Amino acid sequence: MPIITTNSGSDILGRYYTKNEISSFLVEQFDITSPVRLLDLGAGSGSLSCAAKTRWPDIKILTVDIDPKVDLPTIPTKQIYDELSHEHFVVDALCENLSTVLNCTNAPIDIAVCNPPFITPKWRNEFSSILEDAGFLDCLPFPADVDAGLLFLAQNLRLMSENATLGIILPDSLITASKYKKFRATLLNTYAITKIIQLPRGSFHHTDALASIVILQKTKNHQDAVRVYCLNRNKSLSKPILVDISSAAERLDYSFHFHRLHTIDVTSRRKITLHELAAEIKRGSLSSAQVKNSDFPVLHITNINEGDIGQWLDFSSFETEMPDDYSNIVKAQPGDILISRVGRNLESKIVGVMAGTFAVSDCVYVIRCSPSTRNTVLAQLASREGRAWMSAHAYGVAAKQLAKKELITFPVFLDERKDV
Missing domain, CATH: 3.90.220.20 (DNA methylase specificity domains)
Incomplete structure (x- = not known):
């Protein structure tokens, strides 16, 4: 069953395609030497999985996209999308039984990349199971009106093996909006967030949509603070701001915490x-x-x-x-x-x-x-x-x-x- 949008995007599926340099940058953020099996949900043009294959030539890639007309690229020197190193599934990335389709039990996924569509999909009952399995169902004020980014995040976490790492691009609403504060608190207290990087506008083709990269591990390791960065327009990475978990639940964007950290309090007035x-x-x-x-x-x-x-x-x-x-x-x-x-x-x-x-x-x-x-x-x-x-x-x-x-x-x- 296709995802039906309730608000407009760059196309009918709400996709904003990632620029190649942003895809490469995201893949560079993983502190992993030799992953075996990578998942790319809503792969679109394959920019993220292509960057991953360039970094790890021997990795097995699984791409999922509901659009049968999607064109996955090839890199002749690496033969990225040959039959042995790549499997593509034309299926809804948010279907409840995707783990069975991908055979995640017998072939665990140890790394995932994802650029979800920036939409609010029409609610389906199976979304409850996806959110509940990831621990997010009870932290949403209106589950039936949830951002696709959160659903794709939850689906990735369901499919990944324990201790696996995910790099996902999340829209600014999930990073900053007050209605998602409880979600952020749950995310920070349930999973190990390695880093969050606020992207500059213009990081996607044909849009100025604002988003952030989130790198996290599917592990229960406790953390007291999270490192928040900003990717500058000249593509240089800022120094990190160490934000305590309570403040991070309030907002996760670099610009907010940078401003708060550098505001001078005029004590004379x-x-x-x-x-x-x-x-x-x-x-x-x-x-x-x-x-x-x-x-x-x-x-x-x-x-x-x-x-x-x-x-x-x-x-x-x-x-x-x-x-x-x-x-x-x-x-x-x-x-x-x-x-x-x-x-x-x-x-x-x-x-x-x-x-x-x-x-x-x-x-x-x-x-x-x-x-x-x-x-x-x-x-x-x-x-x-x-x-x-x-x-x-x-x-x-x-x-x-x-x-x-x-x-x-x-x-x-x-x-x-x-x-x-």
Whole structure:
């Protein structure tokens, strides 16, 4: 039975193909001398297994892909995909009986590589068994709405032999989203995570999807901390940040922990969170569809220019009479601060309202502070440090999102002589 997506991807199966240099980089992260049998679930074009065969010429490779039209490459000098060293299975990678199909009992798998599709598949009952066998079923708030990356992770762990090693590319949602915090805690406390490497945007063909490489062992070894890295755009690997397990469960991305580690606490000024300081922090109430069909002006993120960041602007052109049935919608007014909630450059769309009272879309946050602090708040949100904070606390595979529960923790430093 094919995987049916509930959101769009690069193709109908939600595949983003790994660039060759990223595939080679992932394979280089294994601390294994001579593995025997490698599994590549959702192999696609075979970039990962091809890189593995280049490093370990004698390895036996099993590739699985549901698409009968997939073209696996060949390297003439190595004859990677001959009958003796490679078996390809045209089958759903998430079928419950895949262990029997692959004969995992008699021929154990000691290494696996995987780049799962970035989708949310239509739920099937057999997914429960896959998640439960890997220990993840009870740590998901909505099991029927689970990312394919988590399912592929669980399936790999079911199929691998004890002490085997997996290198998998996971979407940013599993690495950073709050709804997967319990999953991350379970992962960190159940398996041995060797390293996590945040990849730069552009690591996949035809997309800027954000993801991380996770290298882990199927072993019960206890660990108190995990090493988190970042692969820079020049393809150099950063020095590791050692993150304790509790903090790693909160988020596993390098940028978040790097920012937290290198933030200078200005002790000479009083620090207060935006939640404690602001009278109101609201998300707009009109969806993109409602904005498109509205017969009155609504401010959307496309109306906030990056070049105006940190400025107080006149939005009088958006002010108009609205029908009575829209009396409860969220509106901005003079003195408010507007922040983009979503978008690849959301941290660059921060402005103040100098004039105008108007409706805003649900892609915009409206922050209302006291007159004595609003200038300070806008300046610090729009500062280089403020934008870095928002970028580090945002999450998302493609377009980033900034959750309200993150925004309310934004630290504002007050000069006690001027701000009250």
